[in-house]
Amino acid sequence: MQEILRKQIEKIVALADDEFDFVLTHFIFKKFKKHQYLLQADNPARHDHFVAKGLLKSFYLNDAGKSHILQFAPEDWWISDPQAYLNEMTATLNIDCLEDSEVFLLSLENREKLCADSSNMQYFFRKKAQSGYIALQKRIQSLVSLNAKERYEQFLQQYPHLSQRISKTMIASYLGISRETLSRITDS
Amino acid sequence: MQEILRKQIEKIVALADDEFDFVLTHFIFKKFKKHQYLLQADNPARHDHFVAKGLLKSFYLNDAGKSHILQFAPEDWWISDPQAYLNEMTATLNIDCLEDSEVFLLSLENREKLCADSSNMQYFFRKKAQSGYIALQKRIQSLVSLNAKERYEQFLQQYPHLSQRISKTMIASYLGISRETLSRITDS
DNA sequence: CGCGCGATTGAGTAATTTCAAATCTAGTGG
DNA sequence: CCACTAGATTTGAAATTACTCAATCGCGCG
Numbered sequence: 409m410q411e412i413l414r415k416q417i418e419k420i421v422a423l424a425d426d427e428f429d430f431v432l433t434h435f436i437f438k439k440f441k442k443h444q445y446l447l448q449a450d451n452p453a454r455h456d457h458f459v460a461k462g463l464l465k466s467f468y469l470n471d472a473g474k475s476h477i478l479q480f481a482p483e484d485w486w487i488s489d490p491q492a493y494l495n496e497m498t499a500t501l502n503i504d505c506l507e508d509s510e511v512f513l514l515s516l517e518n519r520e521k522l523c524a525d526s527s528n529m530q531y532f533f534r535k536k537a538q539s540g541y542i543a544l545q546k547r548i549q550s551l552v553s554l555n556a557k558e559r560y561e562q563f564l565q566q567y568p569h570l571s572q573r574i575s576k577t578m579i580a581s582y583l584g585i586s587r588e589t590l591s592r593i594t595d596s
Numbered sequence: 597m598q599e600i601l602r603k604q605i606e607k608i609v610a611l612a613d614d615e616f617d618f619v620l621t622h623f624i625f626k627k628f629k630k631h632q633y634l635l636q637a638d639n640p641a642r643h644d645h646f647v648a649k650g651l652l653k654s655f656y657l658n659d660a661g662k663s664h665i666l667q668f669a670p671e672d673w674w675i676s677d678p679q680a681y682l683n684e685m686t687a688t689l690n691i692d693c694l695e696d697s698e699v700f701l702l703s704l705e706n707r708e709k710l711c712a713d714s715s716n717m718q719y720f721f722r723k724k725a726q727s728g729y730i731a732l733q734k735r736i737q738s739l740v741s742l743n744a745k746e747r748y749e750q751f752l753q754q755y756p757h758l759s760q761r762i763s764k765t766m767i768a769s770y771l772g773i774s775r776e777t778l779s780r781i782t783d784s
Numbered sequence: 785c786g787c788g789c790g791a792t793t794g795a796g797t798a799a800t801t802t803c804a805a806a807t808c809t810a811g812t813g814g
Numbered sequence: 815c816c817a818c819t820a821g822a823t824t825t826g827a828a829a830t831t832a833c834t835c836a837a838t839c840g841c842g843c844g
Contacts, residue, residue: 775790780793
């Protein structure tokens with residue numbers, strides 16, 4: 409189980425065995441059931457989450473009460489309410505499980521300790537934030553310049569594996585289109 | 597001029613005088629004229645840019661040839677093609693000046709040197725990437741859950757100063773709506 | 785005065801949403 | 815094996831939102 413976390417980090421920085429053991433002491437390992445919430449809006453967002461197994465999503469409800477999915481997180485992904493987590497604020501996002509999941513939790517305090525004690529880990533988190541930024545910028549580009557159909561096709565290309573584990577209703581919510589529109593797109 | 601850069605960094609980490617002097621040696625200072633390009637698509641994106649004075653924008657042309665503005669960068673902001681810059685690829689974005697501008701350029705090589713030599717600076721860039729991520733996530737939320745009028749009003753609230761220096765055509769391009777639609781929104 | 789650029793307006797069209805109803809599907813208990 | 819239910823998906827029709835294209839307006843500047 410821990411191997412997944414290690415491999416994820418070592419995609420970016422190499423770690424000696426004892427250094428990884430040290431890193432690991434900063435995480436909490438937990439299992440969650442499908443439909444279980446890891447974070448609810450208006451609660452403190454105490455952790456960032458690395459998914460070792462399963463599938464989570466983060467979403468928020470707008471003023472009209474409509475749910476918008478911000479992110480899916482299958483194995484090997486991180487998920488949180490970044491704004492609330494990094495600024496120690498109360499969450500606006502919700503995170504719950506689409507499948508039974510196994511997750512490593514990291515508090516902000518422990519993240520900062522890790523970064524202070526290990527320049528490797530600070531490097532890792534810097535790179536992770538950078539690639540996250542790039543990913544979001546791509547998503548913005550697709551939102552402003554692609555129509556519903558094109559966005560859906562790009563999603564399929566980008567996450568061919570994911571699209572099989574997620575209902576179309578949720579894909580529509582992620583893409584910012586209604587489920588009816590997505591349905592009409594796919595039957596062609 | 598350098599004071600602006602220093603203040604920007606010291607919002608996040610304190611620097612001794614000699615440390616800032618050291619930091620400064622990694623940047624190149626340049627002036628640009630209105631309409632001048634700092635980066636063009638298909639060219640290597642060699643630098644990240646910190647704006648000391650003036651106003652820049654980044655944008656790209658989609659397949660249909662339509663221009664979409666990704667970011668405005670007034671004083672105290674950073675602007676680049678992050679994907680191209682951080683992965684040493686050829687740019688897909690363009691960056692040009694909306695006003696005469698003064699800019700500090702930072703190559704990827706020098707950024708990494710800075711981070712390797714100064715944990716303060718690595719901390720700074722980590723935090724900067726994190727807040728960038730948060731900002732983009734907010735923008736995604738507004739794109740998927742707000743209509744044209746709401747997005748425009750949010751833009752005015754968020755950047756009251758900016759909206760006075762930028763044509764409505766460009767604001768429309770940033771918001772992902774046509775200039776005609778924006779015009780119809782504003783006359784109410 | 786006349787040019788050029790941004791902003792506006794009008795009319796028609798295209799994309800997407802909404803609401804309601806019908807259909808399909810997987811899982812459950814008898 | 816079948817009936818039944820909850821959830822997801824699909825379909826239809828009307829309404830809304832936003833876009834496109836074309837024409838006009840307004841204004842600053844040489």
